[in-house]
Amino acid sequence: MLKLLSMVAAVIVWGALSLTLPPEIFPGPIETARTLWGDIAGGEVWTDLVMTMLRVVAGLLLALILGVPVGILMGLSRRAEAVLDVWVMIGLTVPSLCYAIMAFIWFGLNEGAAVIAIAVTAAPSITINIWEGVKNIDTRLVAMARVFEATRPAIVRRVLMPQIFPYVMASARFGLGIIWKITVLVELIGRPNGVGFKLFYWYQLADMRQVLAWTLLFTIIMLLIELVILKPIERRVFAWRPQVAV
Amino acid sequence: MNSVIEVASLRKTFKSRDGTSRAVLKDLDLAVGAGEFVCILGPSGCGKTTLLNVLAGLDKVYEGRACVSGGRVGYLFQEPRLLPWLTAEANLDFALISCRVPAARWSELKSRYLAMTGLSEYRDYYPHQISGGMAQRLALVRALCVEPGILLMDEPFSGLDEITARRLRSDLLSIWEGTRKTIVFVTHNAYEACFLADRILVMSGGTFRQEMRVPIARPRSYDDPAVFQLSRDVIKAFGDDIGREPVPSAIPATEPSLVDDLDRHAAARMNI
Numbered sequence: 001m002l003k004l005l006s007m008v009a010a011v012i013v014w015g016a017l018s019l020t021l022p023p024e025i026f027p028g029p030i031e032t033a034r035t036l037w038g039d040i041a042g043g044e045v046w047t048d049l050v051m052t053m054l055r056v057v058a059g060l061l062l063a064l065i066l067g068v069p070v071g072i073l074m075g076l077s078r079r080a081e082a083v084l085d086v087w088v089m090i091g092l093t094v095p096s097l098c099y100a101i102m103a104f105i106w107f108g109l110n111e112g113a114a115v116i117a118i119a120v121t122a123a124p125s126i127t128i129n130i131w132e133g134v135k136n137i138d139t140r141l142v143a144m145a146r147v148f149e150a151t152r153p154a155i156v157r158r159v160l161m162p163q164i165f166p167y168v169m170a171s172a173r174f175g176l177g178i179i180w181k182i183t184v185l186v187e188l189i190g191r192p193n194g195v196g197f198k199l200f201y202w203y204q205l206a207d208m209r210q211v212l213a214w215t216l217l218f219t220i221i222m223l224l225i226e227l228v229i230l231k232p233i234e235r236r237v238f239a240w241r242p243q244v245a246v
Numbered sequence: 247m248n249s250v251i252e253v254a255s256l257r258k259t260f261k262s263r264d265g266t267s268r269a270v271l272k273d274l275d276l277a278v279g280a281g282e283f284v285c286i287l288g289p290s291g292c293g294k295t296t297l298l299n300v301l302a303g304l305d306k307v308y309e310g311r312a313c314v315s316g317g318r319v320g321y322l323f324q325e326p327r328l329l330p331w332l333t334a335e336a337n338l339d340f341a342l343i344s345c346r347v348p349a350a351r352w353s354e355l356k357s358r359y360l361a362m363t364g365l366s367e368y369r370d371y372y373p374h375q376i377s378g379g380m381a382q383r384l385a386l387v388r389a390l391c392v393e394p395g396i397l398l399m400d401e402p403f404s405g406l407d408e409i410t411a412r413r414l415r416s417d418l419l420s421i422w423e424g425t426r427k428t429i430v431f432v433t434h435n436a437y438e439a440c441f442l443a444d445r446i447l448v449m450s451g452g453t454f455r456q457e458m459r460v461p462i463a464r465p466r467s468y469d470d471p472a473v474f475q476l477s478r479d480v481i482k483a484f485g486d487d488i489g490r491e492p493v494p495s496a497i498p499a500t501e502p503s504l505v506d507d508l509d510r511h512a513a514a515r516m517n518i
Contacts, residue, residue: 144327147302147319148392150344158340162331240331242374 027209036213045217052194053221055111055183056176059118063175066119067126068168074127075134088131091124096182097189104190114186121182126171133167166238173230180222250316250396250428251278251301257309258296270296271308272452280316280395281426285439287480288449294432297449298398301430316428317395318345322402326381328373334384335369338391345392359387362421379410383417390421399431403438412468415441423465437477441468448484456484 011029018028027035039045074081074088100117107113137160145159187196195218202210253276259267270293278284286294299305300312302321328337338356347355360366363383373381382402389397403411415438422429433439439446440460448456458480462472 140323140325140327141329143304144321144323145340145344146304147321148341148344148388149318149346150340154344159329162329240333240372240374242372 023209025208027212031209032212032216035209036216039210039213039217048193048195048198049217049221051191052183052187052196052218055114055118055187055191055194056179058111058115059122059179059183060172060175062115062119063122063126063179064168064172067123067171067175068130070123071127071130071171072134072164074131075137081131088124088127091120092128096121096185100182100186100189109190111191114183114191117186118179118182122175122178125178126175129171129174130164130167133164133170137163169234169237173226173234176225176230180218184218248280249277250280250314251276251430252313253277253297253301253311255310256297256300256312258293258300258305258307270452271300273310274453276447276454278428278430280428283422283429283442283444284431285443285446286430286432286449286454287434287436287439287446287484288432289434292449293452294449295400298400298430298432301396302398314396318392320389320392320394320397320427322382322386322389322397322399324401324405326373326378326385328381328384328388330373333370333372334365334376337373337384338388341388341392347392355391355393356387359390363387363417377410379406379414382406383414386414386418386421390425394427396428396430399429401433402431404433404435411438416468418442419464419466436480437473440473440477440480441466441470446480448480 015028015030018026018031020026023031070084070088074084096117099121100114103113103117103120107116141159141163142155145155150158183194184196184199187194188200191197195214199211199214202208202214253274256271256274256276257269258271259269261267274297276297286297288294296305298321300308301314302319303314328334329340332340335356338360339352342349342352342355356369357366360369363386365380365383365387368376368380368384373384376384382405386402403414406414419442431439431442440462443460446458446460447454448458460476462470462476466473
């Protein structure tokens, strides 16, 4: 309820602020919504939206495939930690634009390069999350499982994985937040379609109605994914967790 | 008497970072008979837990002989160590699967021990939804469910409040009297040891200093003056002995609930 109220308030503030500038420079919420509706009714948003979504999903999957094993390795082995932590920091520091440029120059202006650039940018943050998670594993539970004669695979599956899983979930969510932004940037510099491409296109035409319409569309889709898909999954998977009252 | 636990010249050393090694167990000998209830009494850091870890097979690096026969080993830790993402019942199932107990027996075993500890109503609760005492009782159920021949217990009641601990001690004794499992119970509480044990081994600095049989007839009552008298004698007799050998690692401040109120003064002196 409060969430809804705050959103309504934000729309009102947006409307009020937009009155300070001419509508072609800073369109208000009604104008933007009308433009967005026109785009949706025209049917041209879907290709761009679907392409962006595919890149986001592919990028996230690849980022998890790269980031999770490295994080687990760093959590388990001191030697791996000593060697890799500086590289994770470097990976984290290099701007996503650099990865995008390198990927497009080296691998060509194609989907593969785009997904690689997206994944490489997001992977270090995922690695850090998992690394911390693995370090937090409760080894006393492992000792307990060993006393009960659990086999090694059973310990991994039933004692270790459930402890790492929350961190994988958290990094997926958190990675998604980063990946949306990188994807738009990557599309802007190297793809012929997608939300980022469209934003840049309308920016070049200085059509602020369209720029804000696409921003709005993107934000709504992101919120829907968060609220309709990720939150419910998290609630179901972590039903066992105690409620923290502060 | 046939022994189910036989330990001979057991030595265990830990290497610290600067390369010096410290003996935690020094030529330990121990024999525990089938169905016997043995308490190992000693201050923190004396090597009690290390000994249990060797007996449980958690620690495999040691010198000497440590032989455990007479069936599966059950272990009750100082904390419940329940898997927090599983319900009470699923925690029991985890142990039953791991120990390959035939599934046909599960429901009977679970029901019996849950009933014995008064937890039958709590099968579907998650560990964070039950109290610390209940969680520790559930851990006891888990240890008993897999039908161990030998039960190793590492200060299992020391983290609980005195009232709960008292009840659990009595529960444990009645379960033991019903099942006659071999129990090795580690504690730093002299009163607890005198109430529970057939035999008390006083441990300090990695060796057993003294051994004594508990002459009190069973079934015992927790408020029996004989238990009180004996625990006083134990502390009097062995307190100085323990005090003389400085305990190598830092001794955490003794929590008041660990020490029986009656003998707090004497206990504080010997860090029991």
